[in-house]
Amino acid sequence: MSPQNNFLFESLNKEQFKAVNHIYGPLLVVAGAGSGKTKALTHRIANLIENNNVNPYNILAVTFTNKAAKEMKQRLEIILAKELATIRFGQPWSTLKEFDQNQLRTVIHQERLQDLWIGTFHSLFSRLLRFDIDKYKDPDGLSWNRQFSIYDETDSQTLLKEIITKEMQLDPKKFNPKKIKWAISNAKNQCLTPKELEEKSENQIDKLIADAYMRYRIALSRNNALDFDDLLLLPVFLLRQNHKVREYWHKRFMHILIDEYQDTNRTQYELIKLITTGDTDSEQFFEWEDRSIFVVGDADQSIYSFRAADFRILIGFKEDFKNKPNDKSDCIIKLENNYRSTSNILSAANSLIENNTERIEKVLKATKSDGEPLKLISCDDEISEAEAITSKIRSLGSKNNSPNWSKFAILYRTRAQSRVIEESLVRWRIPYTIYGGLRFYDRKEIKDAIAYLKVLINNADNISLLRIINVPRRGIGKTTIEKLNEIANKLELPLWEVINNKECLISTIGRSSKGINQFTELMNELTCYVENSGPSQLLQLILEKSGYLNELIMSGTDESEERRNNLQELVNAAIQYEEETENGDAEGFLATAALTTDSDDNKKNVSNSVTLMTLHNSKGLEFQNVFITGLEQGLFPSYRSIDTPSLLEEERRLCYVGLTRAKERLFLTHARERRLWGGNREVTIPSIFLQEIPEELIDGEIPQSGGISLKRDFHLDRLTRVDRNNNFVKNTPINSVRRLYSGPTKGEKWKLGDLLLHPKFGKGEIIHIFGSGEKISLAVKFGDKGSKILDPRIAPIRSINS
């Protein structure tokens, strides 16, 4: 059939059409922000299935987030259902009743899309490992089975810390487990084995890290566990060594699509290459015949190099996948029409990004009119910044009787910046949602419940076992656990094997084994249910039989009520998982739990609230009104990037991503001074990025000071906070609020040119006064000691008469 007649192609521009109609061979789609790349992707998949007889079973589609995967699947469902509508009902989709529409979608979902693999690299390849991990033969003799646990950052750090302190006998203060984990992760993302890392090491510390990596790997395998990076790294080794496995996946995934290709790292790239080329020698060029690889990306939006993403992979695409050495065929399509933002916003973004050197030349062309100029909001400090943002949102929102808060997004470089903004929003009763931060699955009670399930599935998982062995309290103490753990290590057995052995217990810890017995009996009883129960039922049983729920009910506090609700929510999530996957097993549910982030949660999107998130989290989203905050040197761009050109370019790309999120209005804010971590306020320098946007596009504005009349009130007690261990923190005082409420200062006795005496710096002269009233800081010049910024309420200074 002639594809041109197909409505699949109706709403596409010329370039999008070319992309969608690409069938075999490699293709790189360079897609600028807002240029309709998701459309190109979904329509191409539909085109493959609908018009080119491709079985969805043979398609692998990689997205950057689970949310994107979900959305893509839904869009695909609708496209195909529309197609089906004309065939089944002989009438267009829009004229069908909702009931019929839904029925068609269900049909498509069940009959056509069930076998389509679509998801993040991590979720897709954890799935692949569930099939084939037992076929992996490790050169060091390590092994895993398909019940493997997935360790999150905390779990793996716990494990690594144990290795560093106990096995290697190093001082964790000198050798920070976090940093070592970071280094190991980096190696894994570059596809390096411990051995390769060791060969590359140049100094003692590098050697130590390689050693830790080696031991960490062994420890993971003893726990039958993998960390996030392993989910990609292990498949690479498996596919490299096992021809049969490689051929299987090569033959299965004939059409590979990858979104956000600029954020691919070496390991992911290796993975894709292995599956695409299959059993051919890398020296040889194979025929594409009936297969394709289709990647979409934008080098200007590459913002994840800190986790080893490398956008040069995108730039090298043509070289990597061209047909023959001399192939001249053009396998690049550029999407440059932007359908999202006003022309002013685009001009600003284009000007900014032109300051980067490493790029694929590309200019976003506006399809919308000029719109309003960008607004620059300069503020005294971070509190007035927050107030200015809030007041702007209020004035724009109040034009409407029922304001649509979800049209607003506040973006920041670091999470720490959100706090002050939250306080301001709470004060003005503006509803907001923070993305990122504490994951649902990271809450204490959820991690506990999941740990039970993990141990039931994989009893070698010591980290999870140790987490729950005394939760709820069974009177098992630290020394007992320590003792047993030592025995387990000595015998090279999982801790579970040791505690599940009555003789062993009695001979080693004797009378203090009561609690342990209670625990093993519980787990043995629960194990009986594993085979015939789904994850939701198992969780329910765990919570009841362990006494976890009872304990929460007994305590009867608001906090425990909240925890119970969360646990109910967890059971619901498991039920939903079972429905979506048609009786998916507990292993699959655990993988979902490990790999789901908060921003994947679609429930949040429907609420009418202002969005707060990091710039990183904003990738792929769009909002009517966007605030980019904290545009100061050292904050954005970050102080760690400021002196390194390549890192600075990444910050600039991050800024570019931020700018291009906005559809209509864009606000840029900065504070003239800022308290970074409660310490002294620092005078700031406006971000270099502000200078890189043409002046004529920006409209300055008089900064709003923090001195709006504030009514003491409400809600502050509802700002329940949770610490990093997920315990609720009671009555956290909110300092900035307190500061704003406390009355006027004891008087402004300081003025320019005054002389003062400081015990450490000596005599100084006030050369500048920042702020006024309560929030005053003095810049004082101390002769040979240089200048300092002082807070006169804190600094031990007294004025002297000249």
Add this chain to the structure above:
DNA sequence: ATGTAGGTGGTTTTT
């Protein structure tokens, strides 16, 4: 075995 006080160290971005 468990709870709490105080000292200390760390602060970019995430699957």
Add this chain to the structure above:
DNA sequence: CCACCTACAT
């Protein structure tokens, strides 16, 4: 400033 860890008291 905040969260974590350790040491100590119960």
